[in-house]
Amino acid sequence: EERIEAIREKMGRAAQLILFKHHRQPGAKSWELKRALGKKYPEIVKMLDQELQKIGLTIKEVSEGEDKPARYYATMADHPRLSDRTFGWRIDDMAALVITLSYIQSKRGRAPEKEVKEILREKFPKWRVDQILNKFTKKGYISEDDEGILYIDWRTRAEIDQKELLGRLIGKEGELEDVSG
Numbered sequence: 001e002e003r004i005e006a007i008r009e010k011m012g013r014a015a016q017l018i019l020f021k022h023h024r025q026p027g028a029k030s031w032e033l034k035r036a037l038g039k040k041y042p043e044i045v046k047m048l049d050q051e052l053q054k055i056g057l058t059i060k061e062v063s064e065g066e067d068k069p070a071r072y073y074a075t076m077a078d079h080p081r082l083s084d085r086t087f088g089w090r091i092d093d094m095a096a097l098v099i100t101l102s103y104i105q106s107k108r109g110r111a112p113e114k115e116v117k118e119i120l121r122e123k124f125p126k127w128r129v130d131q132i133l134n135k136f137t138k139k140g141y142i143s144e145d146d147e148g149i150l151y152i153d154w155r156t157r158a159e160i161d162q163k164e165l166l167g168r169l170i171g172k173e174g175e176l177e178d179v180s181g
Contacts, residue, residue, distance in 0.1 A: 010037050010044045019074050027073035062157045073158040096132045102169050113148045
C-alpha cells in the first residue's frame, strides 16, 4: 500500500511537470522527469498516460535532436471534431498553418522562408503573412535558422500527425473520413 501511494505521488508530480508550463514551453524534459521521479520515470509517465487517456489526453515524447533530451507533452488523444471550437485560432490562421507545414514537408523538412511567404501571399496580404509566420514561430510550430530556412518545430511534432496531414492533403484513399461527424 505504501508503494501504491508512492507511485500515485510520483504520477501527480509527473502530471504537474508535463501539464503545466514552467518556462516558455509546456511539457517536461526527460532530465527533469528523471530528477523529480527517479530512474524509472518512463514507467511513471506510461502509467500517467494510461490515466490521461481515460479523459481524452495522451502524452507524447518528442525528440528535439540527437544531442538534446526528449521532451514530454500532453496533447489530445484524438483529432478534434469539426464541430469543436477552434481553440482561439482564426480559421485563416489554421489554413495558413496547414499551407506552411505542408510546404515545408514537401521540401523534405526544409523550406526557404522567402518561398513560404510567396505561397502565403497568394491568399493573404503581406502584413498578415509576416504576422502569421511570427505567430507560428513563437508558438513553436516552425523555427528558422540563420540562413532563413524554415523547419518544423517541437509543437508540430507533438501535436500534428504529419503523415496523416499529408495523406489528407493528397487525398490518399482510405485515409479520408466523413468529417461531418
